[in-house]
Amino acid sequence: MSGESDDVGEAIAGEVRLMDPSVRTSPSVARQLLDPHFVEVGVSGRRWTLEELLAELPVMDGAAKDGPCYEPSAMVGVLLAPGLVHLTYETTIGGDRARRSSLWRKQSAGAKWQLYYHQATPVGPQGM
Known part of the structure; x- marks a missing residue:
């Protein structure tokens, strides 16, 4: 279980x-x-590839050291398979909330964990 x-x-x-x-x-x-x-x-519903995200990430929300930052909450994870x-x-940034789901994978023993897939869904004002 500790693994x-x-x-x-x-x-x-x-x-x-x-x-x-x-x-x-x-x-x-x-x-x-x-x-x-x-x-x-x-x-927003936009699909991002690795290169597209890397090009835009420095100017996206949460990138400015003196601006709003992502505040994660209720983060839980489960090992689906080796x-x-x-x-x-969930995250909050600048008053906007989103529910998030990420898949992290490790390709081989000794490799580092890397984010393979991420999806964010906005949460409306009533939290629905």
């Missing part, structure tokens, strides 16, 4: 790092946390 909690903990640590403005403004650091086949469906962790949580 599972270690894997989930590493995925959570990576997810939180991706919300850090210093990571968001450094494409080379962000790239290390993202799987080569990364895909995201953002809050090398695959699913995280779910």
Whole structure:
């Protein structure tokens, strides 16, 4: 069981790092946390590839050190299979809330966990 909690903990640590403005403004650091086949469906519904996200990440919400930052809450994870962790949580930034789901994968023993897929869904004013 401790291996599972270690894997989930590493995925959570990576997810939180991706919300850090210093990571968001450094494409080379962000790239290390993202799987080569990364895909995201953002809050707007837009589909992002790895290269598209890396190009825009430095100017997206949460990137300015003196601006609003992502505030994650209720983050939980589960090991779905060896090398695959699913995280779910909510974020708030600038008063906007979103429910989020991420898949982190580790390609081989000794490899680092990387974000493979992420999806965000806006939460309306009533929290529905």
